[in-house]
Amino acid sequence: EIVLTQSPGTLSLSPGERATLSCRASQSVRSNYVAWYQQKPGQAPRLLMYDASTRATGIPARFSGSGSDTDFTLTISRLETEDFAVYYCQQYASPPWTFGHGTKVEI
Amino acid sequence: QVQLVQSGTEVKKPGSSVKVSCKDSGGSFSSSVINWLRQAPGQGPEWMGEINVKYDIANYAQKFKGRLTITADVSTSTGYMELTSLTSEDSVIYYCARRGGYMENWLDSWGQGTLVTVSS
Numbered sequence: 001e002i003v004l005t006q007s008p009g010t011l012s013l014s015p016g017e018r019a020t021l022s023c024r025a026s027q028s029v030r031s032n033y034v035a036w037y038q039q040k041p042g043q044a045p046r047l048l049m050y051d052a053s054t055r056a057t058g059i060p061a062r063f064s065g066s067g068s069d070t071d072f073t074l075t076i077s078r079l080e081t082e083d084f085a086v087y088y089c090q091q092y093a094s095p096p097w098t099f100g101h102g103t104k105v106e107i
Numbered sequence: 108q109v110q111l112v113q114s115g116t117e118v119k120k121p122g123s124s125v126k127v128s129c130k131d132s133g134g135s136f137s138s139s140v141i142n143w144l145r146q147a148p149g150q151g152p153e154w155m156g157e158i159n160v161k162y163d164i165a166n167y168a169q170k171f172k173g174r175l176t177i178t179a180d181v182s183t184s185t186g187y188m189e190l191t192s193l194t195s196e197d198s199v200i201y202y203c204a205r206r207g208g209y210m211e212n213w214l215d216s217w218g219q220g221t222l223v224t225v226s227s
Binding site: 033035037043044045046047050051056057088090092095096097098099100101102 | 142150151152153154166168169170202204207208211212213214215217218219220
């Protein structure tokens with residue numbers, strides 16, 4: 001199974017700053033089949049990005065995704081208060097579909 | 108818009124079974140692939156399995172084979188996840204989620220989660 005390692009574990013930033021989250025796969029992820037989710041306390045995950053770089057419906061343009069092969073990145077260009085949350089990457093290239101352990105973006 | 112609504116909190120005894128439901132109010136249930144995942148505190152989601160509702164074909168993660176059954180009732184637009192032989196390690200939140208892509212398993216709509224507690 002493909003293991004996803006996210007870094008850093010915690011990112012401490014201020015509103016207006018840029019956030020760069022990393023997701024590294026244990027093997028190549030075909031077709032860049034990587035998704036990113038945002039999760040706030042007590043809520044279900046929310047889809048942000050799929051196919052590594054396609055924003056889901058209703059996701060603001062300050063969120064962007066990039067990467068290929070084994071290295072993927074989620075960037076939040078200018079953090080807003082509502083962006084402080086935990087972010088997970090997921091691969092859907094090879095079953096079982098797996099998730100990283102998350103990066104917490106905190107103030 | 109797809110909205111998945113799950114059944115409520117469950118408290119179960121070790122060795123028993125739990126069945127969680129997931130009702131789709133979006134109107135496209137019969138053509139959906141519904142996934143089931145679970146999440147322990149402070150951990151990422153863990154995929155358990157999925158069902159292609161149109162063809163009534165389920166796939167399971169190896170870890171859960173033998174004690175997980177995923178089904179769907181098209182007449183009520185409801186999916187079900189049943190897990191047997193429960194232990195304390197099964198005390199986590201369970202989610203249903205709909206596949207967003209045609210073949211690609213990114214998950215664009217999630218239920219609100221169901222807390223299952225296994226305790227004697």
